[in-house]
Amino acid sequence: MKFAIIGCGFIAKKHATAIKQIPDAELVAVCDKVESAMTPYTEEYGVNTYTDMGMMLENETIDAVCICTPSGFHAPVAEAVAKAKKHIVLEKPIAMTIEETDRIIRAAKDNSVKLTVVHPNxxxxxxxxxxxxxxxxxxxxxxxxxxxxxxxxxxxxxxxxxxxxxxxxxxxxxxxxxxxxxxxxxxxxxxxxxxxxxxxxxxxxxxxxxxxxxxxxxxxxxxxxxxxxxxxxxxxxxxxxxxxxxxxxxxxxxxxxxxxxxxxxxxxxxxxxxxxxxxxxxxxxxIPGHQQIIHDLIKAVNEDREPLVTGEDGKKAxxxxxxxxxxxxxxxxxxxxxxxxx
Incomplete structure (x- = not known):
């Protein structure tokens, strides 16, 4: 599966490292409004970079997206990713409000994409x-x-x-x-x-x-x-x-x-x-938790089952x-x- 990362702050590094360790995963793109934040990913992984999320989501080769933005932006980003028919690895917390959380879960279900929340512990x-x-x-x-x-x-x-x-x-x-x-x-x-x-x-x-x-x-x-x-x-x-x-x-x-x-x-x-x-x-x-979360998403897609950590789990927390x-x-x-x- 080909992955992209949205939001290239500190936690994105863990996602990139985890993807690199999974044989059936590849990081192909990153997106951030700050171009310099994406430089380490082009240098180490040779990925495509985007400052516009919409343009990145039009890339049909991308199967799944790791959302690593500040928590308050999770809902609109996750909804856009779901509508683009990409599976979602969403950093904790799932969102800042229950209304936002329900929107995320609904968007994933309506677009038949898998959603997992990063509770790696x-x-x-x-x-x-x-x-x-x-x-x-x-x-x-x-x-x-x-x-x-x-x-x-x-x-x-x-x-x-x-x-x-x-x-x-x-x-x-x-x-x-x-x-x-x-x-x-x-x-x-x-x-x-x-x-x-x-x-x-x-x-x-x-x-x-x-x-x-x-x-x-x-x-x-x-x-x-x-x-x-x-x-x-x-x-x-x-x-x-x-x-x-x-x-x-x-x-x-x-x-x-x-x-x-x-x-x-x-x-x-x-x-x-x-x-x-x-x-x-x-x-x-x-095995690092982020690696297990991402690997489980891949298996959930291949086996057509729910991930081990679901959107509903994220909602409960x-x-x-x-x-x-x-x-x-x-x-x-x-x-x-x-x-x-x-």
Whole structure:
């Protein structure tokens, strides 16, 4: 499959690298309003460059497009890509509003193109091992879970571009950094029922939040806590998810949630516990998540199935972030029905 990239900022490099690693994928074009941003791609990949998205989408050789624009532009770009009958790899968050998200999902369905959202942390070896344990019921009834993302994004990070840290185009720590952790929390714990959150902008000169704390009641009755920040000095401190069940306790953690920091499960033999712990330690990153997302899109097209991470998955993560925002703005609990804001 022949791929194009729209938006040649930092994250586009990961997409280009991932495409290069996939035997049945080729990067053939990039698009950006700033010509100099495309220079590295012409030098390394010999691709065609476009400053006009419409002209690029007229190229019939392009099968799929990676959308790497600022988040606030996802909806109109994704709609245009879908109407051009190109499959879509869409960076997180899927969009900034539910209305925009529904437009994207509808455009993909109406034009019979596949849509996947980049939540690559699902493919980390430790995450897949924990998901398997949960699906097998090894932890029993879950009482509660904790998700933490305490990272450093200094003022220079936000000053790189005018859209960073804005509510319209970027969002704060929940929308931009912790949304991956929230996606995993939903994947592990199921649908949320009620949300309460508080947030603040403490240290960064931005419009959106740089620190957030909240609680979730899931439809199962289990509780969850979420703590997220970009204010940590002087570097990333932790990313973790801990799940507490009647038959086990598991924490995946480190600065990027790559390892089992703690695993004690009643019905999991000690030798098996050590085996999966060492397996994860030996190759914590596994195959890069962006590569897995893009490769899965290709397989989804060839097999005519839904991608492993769908537009609806992206919508669920966005709805949770928006529920946190709504709760913080109103200082009230927010009710959800089957994961949807009500």
């Amino acid at each position: 699902r493919f980390r070896p430790v995450v897949m091992e924990l998901k398997k344990l949960l699906d097998e019921g090894m932890l029993g009834k879950i009482s509660h879970a904790s998700a933490k993302v305490n990272w450093n994004r200094n003022q220079e990070y936000y000053d790189q571009a005018a859209w960073r840290g804005t509510k319209q185009y970027d969002g704060g720590v929940l929308m931009n950094q912790a949304i991956h952790n929230l996606d995993l929390l939903l994947w592990f714990m199921g649908q949320p029922e009620q949300i309460f959150s508080m947030e603040a902008t403490r240290l960064r000169n931005i419009e959106a939040e740089d620190v957030s704390a909240g609680v979730i009641r899931f439809e199962s009755g289990a509780l969850g806590t979420v703590e997220a920040s970009t204010t940590v000095y002087p570097r990333n401190f932790e990313e973790s998810i801990t799940i507490f069940g009647e038959k086990g306790t598991v924490k995946i953690g480190g600065t990027n949630a790559l390892y089992f920091e703690y695993i004690d499960i009643r019905d999991l033999p000690e030798a098996e516990t050590e085996a999966i712990t060492e397996k994860v330690k030996s190759e914590p990153w596994g 966005l709805e949770l972030v928006l529920a946190f925002y709504q709760s913080a703005a109103t200082n009230q609990p927010i009710n959800m029905r089957r994961g949807v804001l009500v």
